[in-house]
Amino acid sequence: AQSVTQLDSHVSVSEGTPVLLRCNYSSSYSPSLFWYVQHPNKGLQLLLKYTSAATLVKGINGFEAEFKKSETSFHLTKPSAHMSDAAEYFCVVSPTGGFKTIFGAGTRLFVKA
Amino acid sequence: KAGVTQTPRYLIKTRGQQVTLSCSPISGHRSVSWYQQTPGQGLQFLFEYFSETQRNKGNFPGRFSGRQFSNSRSEMNVSTLELGDSALYLCASSLVGVRFWAGELFFGEGSRLTVL
Numbered sequence: 001a002q003s004v005t006q007l008d009s010h011v012s013v014s015e016g017t018p019v020l021l022r023c024n025y026s027s028s029y030s031p032s033l034f035w036y037v038q039h040p041n042k043g044l045q046l047l048l049k050y051t052s053a054a055t056l057v058k059g060i061n062g063f064e065a066e067f068k069k070s071e072t073s074f075h076l077t078k079p080s081a082h083m084s085d086a087a088e089y090f091c092v093v094s095p096t097g098g099f100k101t102i103f104g105a106g107t108r109l110f111v112k113a
Numbered sequence: 114k115a116g117v118t119q120t121p122r123y124l125i126k127t128r129g130q131q132v133t134l135s136c137s138p139i140s141g142h143r144s145v146s147w148y149q150q151t152p153g154q155g156l157q158f159l160f161e162y163f164s165e166t167q168r169n170k171g172n173f174p175g176r177f178s179g180r181q182f183s184n185s186r187s188e189m190n191v192s193t194l195e196l197g198d199s200a201l202y203l204c205a206s207s208l209v210g211v212r213f214w215a216g217e218l219f220f221g222e223g224s225r226l227t228v229l
Contacts (some may be wrong), residue, residue, distance in 0.1 A: 103157075
């Protein structure tokens with residue numbers, strides 16, 4: 001069985017400070033893992049994906065995530081938050097070789113000036 | 114390259130009515146999936162179509178249905194609308210193989226349905 005848990009429903013940071021959005025997953029298969037971002041009244045946009053290559057994955061807009069199999073985690077980080085990063089972020093798991101995506105509940109990121 | 118296009122963007126219906134939403138995928142993408150997004154339940158998978166066949170289905174009642182045409186465009190239909198069907202309906206397309214998928218989803222901006 002697969003599942004994905006985003007550990008924080010809301011995260012608030014000040015502009016220029018680091019961002020950490022936490023995601024734990026459970027999968028019976030070797031999973032593909034993704035982070036998507038959704039700005040208000042918009043669809044989701046892919047930030048980055050892990051598909052069993054390098055464990056440290058770099059994405060768009062300065063975001064990166066590290067796959068840690070021993071901890072079953074795929075946390076999203078950014079060294080310095082920007083006001084435009086304020087949005088909702090979704091961690092997604094999908095088993096390699098099959099089509100079924102499981103979305104986390106989302107983490108809303110607030111960025112203070 | 115044009116992105117995923119969903120129409121209409123906003124619509125208001127009353128209980129008991131039915132609604133049809135349309136999704137045009139990115140050119141060359143044969144897989145189209147649909148999701149319902151609500152504040153209470155988050156993002157939930159409705160169904161996925163590949164080459165005009167429903168390949169996967171989520172846990173929604175039979176009032177929710179869909180189809181895909183030979184040009185990969187897809188429609189979803191909700192009959193006998195209930196207040197709880199008010200949501201943002203998102204469509205996503207993907208470049209997939211016949212038996213596997215390990216890629217990414219490209220989302221449209223959604224159709225926001227309000228049921229009164």
